[in-house]
Amino acid sequence: MRIEPGTRAIVTGASRGIGRALSVDLARRGARLGLMARGKEALDELAAELPPSPDGAHENAVADVSKWGQTSRAIDRLAKRLDGIDLLVANAGVLHYSPFAEQDVEEAEAMIQVNVLGTMYTVKAALPHMLERGRGHIVVLSSAAGLRSFPWGAVYGGTKAFDRGFAEALRHELAGTGISVTIVYPGEFGTTILAHQRDRLPAWRSNDEERPVTELVDAIVEGVEQDERAVYAPPIVRVLGLSGIAPGVTDRLLVRIRGRSAAPRLD
Ligand SMILES: NC(=O)c1ccc[n+]([C@@H]2O[C@H](COP(=O)([O-])OP(=O)(O)OC[C@H]3O[C@@H](n4cnc5c(N)ncnc54)[C@H](OP(=O)(O)O)[C@@H]3O)[C@@H](O)[C@H]2O)c1
Secondary structure (H helix, E strand, O other): OOOOOOOEEEEEOOOOOHHHHHHHHHOOOOOOEEEEOEEEEEHHHHHOOOOOOOEEEEEEEOOOOOHHHHHHHHHHHHHHHHOOOOOOEEEEOOOOOHHHHHHHHHHHHHHHHHHHHHHHHHHHHHHHHHHHHOOEEEEEEHHHHOOOOOOOOOOHHOOOOOOHHHHHHHHHOOOOOEEEEEEEEOOOOOOOOOHHHOOOOOOHHHHHHHHHHHHHHHHHHHHHHHHOOOEEEEHHHHHHHHOOHHHHHHHHHHHHOOHHHOOOOOO
């Protein structure tokens, strides 16, 4: 599909980071946005700042995607106001790095609730609106960690592997319906996702490696327009897919790139 005037796009986690940058880019291309997040003020500010759409005002809906009732009501309302959904971006997510033995159970639960249930609820709520019209595109934000999970990211990586498995099946299952699915595997981009723990990161994860989020936005837009199965950003992330068939090779490669803490066991 082309992203252009007439495109109606819903983005979760639109108030900051990747969701915000993507929403700005989609609006510049003429799309009309349905913005979702928990913080109303940030959504109102963003809706007012976006380039106007020729098809009507941008809309927003406050919802915690980890709650089915809030998510389905918000998406139904946005679909009605926008008069349909052409593009759905299931982007909202949270990340808490910690050695699992020390991980706070509430933080672990939050990752599962937002990254797993939130993604599933978002797609579940939007799909009937898209099936009804027989067209559309769904983008699911997984992560490089959904391809190869990293130390201190046992739960986060698990949630992102869910996103990958969920979206992989969906892309096939929706064949012939007019709806397609693209899975996005970002590496490390400069957003607010680690703002709460910049001073306590895993040794393999350096703040210096972060790339500008606009690079990821360009890759996502191209992935949607070219109907790509997967977007790997930066492209080297694709190598982590090797982990499923050659985990030892992947580990040794990671040690060379990121040091021993990325793969402490080489057996
Ligand atoms: N940044 C990276 O390097 C990177 C790498 C790989 C994958 N990803 C994935 O990309 C996605 C976006 O990450 P980001 O880096 O842009 O994060 P971010 O800067 O922290 O932004 C997260 C967005 O999600 C919203 N959000 C958080 N919890 C929510 C909830 N329960 N319900 C609704 N909205 C919620 C936040 O708004 P409110 O707090 O107002 O709700 C915010 O708009 C995530 O799925 C993440 O796992 C990011």
